[in-house]
Every structure is written in structure tokens, then in C-alpha cells.
Amino acid sequence: MNFPVVAAVSDVAPQLTVVIPTFNEVDNIDPLLARLRETLGALRWEAIFVDDNSPDGTARALRDRGRLDPRIRCIRRVGRRGLAGACIEGMLAAQGPIVAVMDADLQHDDSLLPRMYDAMTEGADVVVATRYAEGGAAASFTATRSMLSRTATVATQKLLGVTSSDPMSGFFMLRRELIDDLSPRLSSQGFKILLDILATAPAGLKIVEIPYAFASRQNGESKLDNRVLLDFLGLLVAKVTRDVVPIRFVSFAAVGTLGLALHLAVLRTILVNGAHFATAQSVATFAAMTSNFLINNVLTYRDRRLRGWRLLPGLAKFYAICGLGAAANIGVGSWVFWETSRWWVAGIAGSLIGVVWNYAVSTALVWRDKP
Ligand SMILES: Nc1nc2c(ncn2[C@@H]2O[C@H](COP(=O)(O)OP(=O)(O)OP(=O)(O)O)[C@@H](O)[C@H]2O)c(=O)[nH]1
Ligand SMILES: [Mg+2]
Known part of the structure; x- marks a missing residue:
């Protein structure tokens, strides 16, 4: 039997997909969903959580929430770990033409989403919520983390020619088509998916930045550790050598x-x-x-x-x-x-x-x- 190809976007399809990677974030799910419902009220949206089989039952909790609200879905990955890979899988599963990526732990200011969406509909290719432009802040960072983050930012700007003020941001929005094009060349390893996207995309992307204050984690534990630094250096070398060095x-x-x-x-x-x-x-x-x-x-x-x-x-x-x-x-x-x-x-x-x-x-x- 041949199924007809659906050519037109129906008026029930989501306008925006929010991709949220999770590992042990069960206590943050309900507060985050409450915020998304409030902030995105007027839009048709869906939320795709990508969970790496968290032992705390995040995926089960999300399935329960999804039974009551089909806009909420969870991709549960078994036997794999990695933030960048989780984000890529979530973005590729998006039904919406515009995709946001944000953390589950309430550090990203969800009230920015409508402004980010507006910037996308006005022609941006990527919208970056930035901590390092005028009006942005990352006050919860320790002095060491702040120094490392800023040094890494300058290194990527100088070595890779990335123009964004915050290429390490985990909070951004882009066109789904961009990910379709780039995904075969993105690395599923590492923590810095936006940097990989910006360094891999062809020159001339229209990037819009919106400053925000990075909040403190509300519940659960950070997954950031020293290995992130090695991954970052690996990504930098890979991109400087145009992916010759893995x-x-x-x-x-x-x-x-x-x-x-x-x-x-x-x-x-x-x-x-x-x-x-x-x-x-x-x-x-x-x-x-x-x-x-x-x-x-x-x-x-x-x-x-x-x-x-x-x-x-x-x-x-x-x-x-x-x-x-x-x-x-x-x-x-x-x-x-x-x-x-x-x-x-x-x-x-x-x-x-x-x-x-x-x-x-x-x-x-x-x-x-x-x-
Ligand atoms: N699926 C998946 N999600 C992850 C993984 N590591 C981290 N995450 C999620 O990615 C988001 C960012 O991780 P965090 O540990 O909060 O990293 P961070 O915000 O840079 O660090 P903190 O400021 O210390 O919280 C959170 O929603 C995590 O649950 C992973 O290996 N797989
Ligand atoms: Mg966090």
C-alpha cells in the first residue's frame, strides 16, 4: 500500500520543538514543563526530552507526563551517554521547523523563548541566548569555571572564526533544515554542540544573540566535569584541522x-x-x-x-x-x-x-x- 506524502504543514503540527537533554533530572521535569506551558502558551509546541536511561527514572516520569499531554515525548537511549549526541538525536526527531535546545535544570531562562522564536521568524538562521554580551551574566560560575569558559570562548573565536559571543551556550534555536544538512558532520561526543554547529556550518549564517543571566541549578547534580575540557580541546583541534584529526x-x-x-x-x-x-x-x-x-x-x-x-x-x-x-x-x-x-x-x-x-x-x- 502506498501512503500519500504529506506535503503541506497542517495547522496541528508544532511550530516549535524544544529539545531537552536529560540525565538524572527527575525533580526538574514538572517545574520545567509548568514554565514551558506558561511561556509558550500561544505557540503550537512540542518538547522532546532525550534521556540517557537515567537511573532516577526521568524517562518513566516523562512517559507519564506524555500520556496526559502528547506534546511531551521522551527518547530513551540505552547504553549510550553524551550531551551532544542526545541533542542531535532530539533535533533530528523534531516535527517543528524551528528547534530550540535548552537544559532541563532551569538554568536557562525560558521566558526568552518567544523572543528567540520571533527572531527566527524574522530571518535568523541561529539565535543564541548569550551570557557574554551586554546584559548577559553567569554569576553562578566559580572563578575557575568563569576563566575557563571565557578563555575557551576567545580561543574558538580566534582559531575557528566563530563570531558568536557565547559559542559554548547550551541554549539556542535554529532551523531544523540546518541540522538535517549538518548532522552527518557533527560529533556526538562532547558537551558543546552549538560550537560544533557554528564551526561546521558554511560561512554567512545569520546569527542573532539575546543576552540572559545563567541561573543556578535548582535540583539534581551537575554533569560537568574535567573530561569536558578534553572534549573541548578535541573539538577545537578537529575543527582547526577541518576534521582531519578526530x-x-x-x-x-x-x-x-x-x-x-x-x-x-x-x-x-x-x-x-x-x-x-x-x-x-x-x-x-x-x-x-x-x-x-x-x-x-x-x-x-x-x-x-x-x-x-x-x-x-x-x-x-x-x-x-x-x-x-x-x-x-x-x-x-x-x-x-x-x-x-x-x-x-x-x-x-x-x-x-x-x-x-x-x-x-x-x-x-x-x-x-x-x-
Ligand atoms: N541525555 C543526556 N543529557 C545530559 C548528559 N549530560 C548532561 N545532560 C543534560 O544536559 C544538561 C546540561 O548539563 P549540566 O550538568 O546541567 O551542565 P551545565 O549546566 O553546563 O553545568 P551546571 O552549571 O553545573 O549545571 C542538563 O539538562 C543535563 O541533564 C548526557 O550524557 N546525556
Ligand atoms: Mg546545568
Whole structure:
């Protein structure tokens, strides 16, 4: 049977979709929905929550609310974590031609939504609710967070040519079509989806900014941690290199550097206790590979983290991959040394090949998307 394609937008379709990523936000749902109902009263809207299987029952609570009000839907993702990926999935599921993204924890001033929507209907491609333009504020930030956030903002403006005053904002609105076009090139890893969108979109986007004061979290706990910084650096490097260097690579290389330091420390400790070099080197190699595997598992690949019995085959594969990586390192290094007679060029070339091999093959075989 052929179903007719619905060409026209009916007068019951939503005009605006609000995408709200959630992880353990059950206590914020009702206050947020009450605010949305009040603020968006005149518009036809829908709210799509994207929940990463929160243990506190956020998804169940949302399903209950959705039974009473079909404008409320929840996408429940199982076995995956990540703010950016959640936002992308929510935006792609939107029925409305205009999509807003906002946090669930009441830090984003929902009363801005109608003004943001008006700016979109007046021709903006993206509307950013900004903390860093005249009239905006982020008073709840600690001094360190404020400094990091502002430094990161300036870095993206200078390095990526992003013009927004607050490309790290989690509160913005855009056309659904823009996401349809960009989604294959966006990264599902990380916390900074707006930055990825602005850095990936073609030049000439019409961006409108509306200042607001970032409030304090009302209920529940922050999910922001130090890993966000690594993700940010990865995104920055990926965009500066036009996606030649993948986002995870920065974290993988940083863990590798840490592994090298551990290797040298273990090697020295064993050598000073009188062991043979070969024995000390073997123990140090295994210690570094094991620690690299465990740290990458919780840091670089945390959204694909191996747990329980899966750790063992993962570790075995990682040993094998690193072994071949070392062989590639030595082979390429020797060849470059033969060609150039410069020990340091050969050393760098060999190490680069080794780390790229380890990264690429580990991503494909150890932490692949669907293990
Ligand atoms: N689906 C999903 N949502 C997430 C994830 N991490 C955070 N969130 C949601 O994304 C929003 C922003 O996270 P927050 O922890 O509030 O981050 P923040 O606002 O930058 O930090 P605070 O100021 O400390 O609250 C909240 O609605 C979270 O519930 C995740 O891994 N998956
Ligand atoms: Mg928050």
C-alpha cells in the first residue's frame, strides 16, 4: 500500500520543538514543563526530552507526563551517554521547523523563548541566548569555571572564526533544515554542540544573540566535569584541522603521553633494583599498556565504555594492537632514519605512525560503536 506524502504543514503540527537533554533530572521535569506551558502558551509546541536511561527514572516520569499531554515525548537511549549526541538525536526527531535546545535544570531562562522564536521568524538562521554580551551574566560560575569558559570562548573565536559571543551556550534555536544538512558532520561526543554547529556550518549564517543571566541549578547534580575540557580541546583541534584529526585523538594522545611517563617511571624503579633491562622494559611496557587501556576506557571512549567481562577481551586486543603499533613504529622510524639520517625526525615519524595506528585500530576493534 502506498501512503500519500504529506506535503503541506497542517495547522496541528508544532511550530516549535524544544529539545531537552536529560540525565538524572527527575525533580526538574514538572517545574520545567509548568514554565514551558506558561511561556509558550500561544505557540503550537512540542518538547522532546532525550534521556540517557537515567537511573532516577526521568524517562518513566516523562512517559507519564506524555500520556496526559502528547506534546511531551521522551527518547530513551540505552547504553549510550553524551550531551551532544542526545541533542542531535532530539533535533533530528523534531516535527517543528524551528528547534530550540535548552537544559532541563532551569538554568536557562525560558521566558526568552518567544523572543528567540520571533527572531527566527524574522530571518535568523541561529539565535543564541548569550551570557557574554551586554546584559548577559553567569554569576553562578566559580572563578575557575568563569576563566575557563571565557578563555575557551576567545580561543574558538580566534582559531575557528566563530563570531558568536557565547559559542559554548547550551541554549539556542535554529532551523531544523540546518541540522538535517549538518548532522552527518557533527560529533556526538562532547558537551558543546552549538560550537560544533557554528564551526561546521558554511560561512554567512545569520546569527542573532539575546543576552540572559545563567541561573543556578535548582535540583539534581551537575554533569560537568574535567573530561569536558578534553572534549573541548578535541573539538577545537578537529575543527582547526577541518576534521582531519578526530575529536577523540587529542584525548588518546594525552593518555599515551601519560603512559610514556608511567613507562619511564616503572622502568627506572625496576632497573635501580638490579633487574635486567629486557625484564624491566617488558614489565614497564605491560604496565603502560594496561594503564592506557583503563584510562582510555573511562576517558576517551567513555560513551562506549567496556564493562564487566568485556574488559578482558578488550584488554587482550589492545595489547595485540599496541604490539603491532610498536612494530610499525620501529619499522617506519628505521626507514626514515635510513633515508634522512636524522634521529629525531625518525623518532617522531615512528611515534606518530605508532599512535595513529593504535588510535585507528583501537577505535575500530576495541571500542567500536556497537561492541
Ligand atoms: N541525555 C543526556 N543529557 C545530559 C548528559 N549530560 C548532561 N545532560 C543534560 O544536559 C544538561 C546540561 O548539563 P549540566 O550538568 O546541567 O551542565 P551545565 O549546566 O553546563 O553545568 P551546571 O552549571 O553545573 O549545571 C542538563 O539538562 C543535563 O541533564 C548526557 O550524557 N546525556
Ligand atoms: Mg546545568
